[in-house]
Amino acid sequence: MTTSTLTPAVEASLRRGFRTFNKFMLMLFRLGLSGPAFGNGTRWGGWIMVLSQRGRKSGLLRRTPLNYAIFGEDVYCTAGFGAQADWYRNIQANPNVEVWLLEGRWAGVAEDVSDSPQRLELLRKVLIASGFASLAAGIDPVKLTDDELDTVTKSYRLVRIRRTSPLTGPGGPGDLAWVWPLATFLLLPLAVRRSKRK
Numbered sequence: 423m424t425t426s427t428l429t430p431a432v433e434a435s436l437r438r439g440f441r442t443f444n445k446f447m448l449m450l451f452r453l454g455l456s457g458p459a460f461g462n463g464t465r466w467g468g469w470i471m472v473l474s475q476r477g478r479k480s481g482l483l484r485r486t487p488l489n490y491a492i493f494g495e496d497v498y499c500t501a502g503f504g505a506q507a508d509w510y511r512n513i514q515a516n517p518n519v520e521v522w523l524l525e526g527r528w529a530g531v532a533e534d535v536s537d538s539p540q541r542l543e544l545l546r547k548v549l550i551a552s553g554f555a556s557l558a559a560g561i562d563p564v565k566l567t568d569d570e571l572d573t574v575t576k577s578y579r580l581v582r583i584r585r586t587s588p589l590t591g592p593g594g595p596g597d598l599a600w601v602w603p604l605a606t607f608l609l610l611p612l613a614v615r616r617s618k619r620k
Contacts (some may be wrong), residue, residue: 447487448472452521454596463524467555472522476499478515489552493544497521497583500548521583527594528585535582542568545580
């Protein structure tokens with residue numbers, strides 16, 4: 423997320439931090455650990471989804487954790503680093519996406535709605551739902567006036583995802599949950615052996 427108050431060095435550092443945090447959040451989703459116990463869906467941690475889309479050049483599956491808010495039936499998110507964000511450029515090339523939400527996995531179609539008359543209202547909802555992330559970027563969406571919010575988010579892109587159908591099957595959240603029974607199977611004998619030695 424970029425604002426007029428961040429220097430380029432601070433913005434670059436913030437990008438690196440979010441990139442690292444995103445890898446962590448994606449792994450939690452894949453391990454089936456993405457709920458409130460791990461900060462997702464909480465006021466501080468924010469509401470985090472995973473956006474799956476195809477790379478515009480490689481055609482490979484790309485997964486990006488993003489903060490979101492639901493308004494009506496649609497999911498809204500923002501490209502806080504502007505139109506140069508890779509995931510944003512991917513959906514411009516191919517708007518067909520998949521979203522992993524706390525309440526399920528959906529196919530959807532993404533669309534830039536940055537010119538919507540409701541932009542500030544929707545953007546504020548997304549930023550409030552971002553928890554610590556918007557505050558880390560120097561934006562307090564609760565305290566800023568509409569004019570202030572508009573000024574600091576000029577470069578932000580607002581994206582609406584219309585959910586088209588629920589999805590099930592392989593390749594969704596929890597696809598690595600098989601690790602837990604395997605870890606239990608491998609570690610339980612060690613724990614039993616250790617307790618017998620005491």
